[in-house]
Amino acid sequence: MRLPSLTHLRCFESAARHQSFTAAGEELGLTQSAVSKKVKELEADLGFDLFQRSGRGVVLTPAGQGLAADLELDLAGLRATLQKAAAAGAGRSALRIAVLPAFANLWLIPRLPDFFARHPEVELSFSTRLEPFDFARENFDLSVHYGLDNWPGTHMAPLFGEEMVPVCAPGFYAAHRLELAGNLAQAPLLHLDSRAGSWAEWFDRAGLAGAPRQDGRYFDQHSMVIAAAAAGLGAAIVPYDMVAREIAAGDLLRIPGPELVSRKRYYLVRPHGPVPEAVQKLERWLKKQLRSRPD
Incomplete structure (x- = not known):
């Protein structure tokens, strides 16, 4: 037709x-x-x-x-094709990457100035995807995925695991005397909707008596939970890698106690087949970022 x-x-x-x-x-x-x-x-x-x-x-x-x-998918693919053509016309490469919002906002984007300084010839565009998809259908070059190593038909390179740690603003830490982890039982807590049981699990791992308060503020994105913690609204339990820079800078303090370690990991995912040079550059840069992770 x-x-x-x-x-x-x-x-x-x-x-x-x-x-x-x-x-x-x-x-x-x-x-x-x-x-x-x-x-x-x-x-x-x-x-x-x-x-x-x-x-x-x-x-x-x-x-x-x-x-x-x-x-919707066809037009997105067409836009990606035109972006790659425009980049090629300017002597550059373009990669289309599927990302998780929290990973992009809290971990990847703050580090991208270094990537672009090293590789000005590579353009990156990002779209949100929360679940695995068909690379051939959706026309992505790479994806950052959180889960298990079970995405069929792809090459999955592990980035890092997820260690959940309790954090809060310095003023909140001092006001509630959180150098004693037991004082968390009386402190306002921040909760992520999708992981509402994290505080209960942490209290159990820490050997604290009683159940954590459930009357705190709830959010549906890690970025909002972290922003609320930095604003002094409560203590949050969040992935360490998402707040490592804030901890290093003193904007957030880690509350003493154990980590919660998940079986799931963050992966860099690409389809099987030849690996374009621009993809190799991004993969090498990511590995360098991982080697320089703060402790």
């Missing part, structure tokens, strides 16, 4: 994502009626409805849902 125009596809993808022609128009710099017209033209080309129109609202049809899901 004849391929629809890219403009029609972009209008549909935006409208599908927003479930609104008006919001799609605002994103694309078009009027609501222009988006609606282009979607109708796309439907005419395809021969089936993509949206059900109900009053002033629109809802994707089952066929529209399937097309929207596939098209």
Whole structure:
């Protein structure tokens, strides 16, 4: 069949994502009626409805849902292809990397100035992925994954494990006299939603009597928990590698006690096959960063 125009596809993808022609128009710099017209033209080309129109609202049809899901990946792949072409035209290489938000924000991005200073010929772009995916389908060069060594069809290089440690701001440490770990039982605690049992496990490992307080503040991202700890809102139990620089700088203090060690690790993942030179450069740089990890 004849391929629809890219403009029609972009209008549909935006409208599908927003479930609104008006919001799609605002994103694309078009009027609501222009988006609606282009979607109708796309439907005419395809021969089936993509949206059900109900009053002033629109809802994707089952066929529209399937097309929207596939098209989101296709357009992302097309953007990556164009980025690589633009980089090649400037005599550089471009890598597309799937990352976990906490790893990117707290560990990787603060170190990237060193990478770019050493390798100005390599461009990097990042997208969030929380679960394993098909490299051939999603057109990534690398991924940073947290879990077990069980991603089929890939090469997984371990970066580091996860040692959870309790930390807090210096003022909070002094105010609650946390040089005595037992005082944590009365101190406000910060919690990560996905690891709500971490403090209970730490109390048990530390041999502290009683259960930790459950009335503290809860967050759904490590970055927010760490920011809250640095602001003095409570004590947090977080991955050591995500706060090593803050501990070294004295912005956070480590509370005495054991580490919680997980079976899971952070991995650098790539598909099997030839390894492009730009990927090799990034892998070598990452290994150097790991060798210089603060104790």
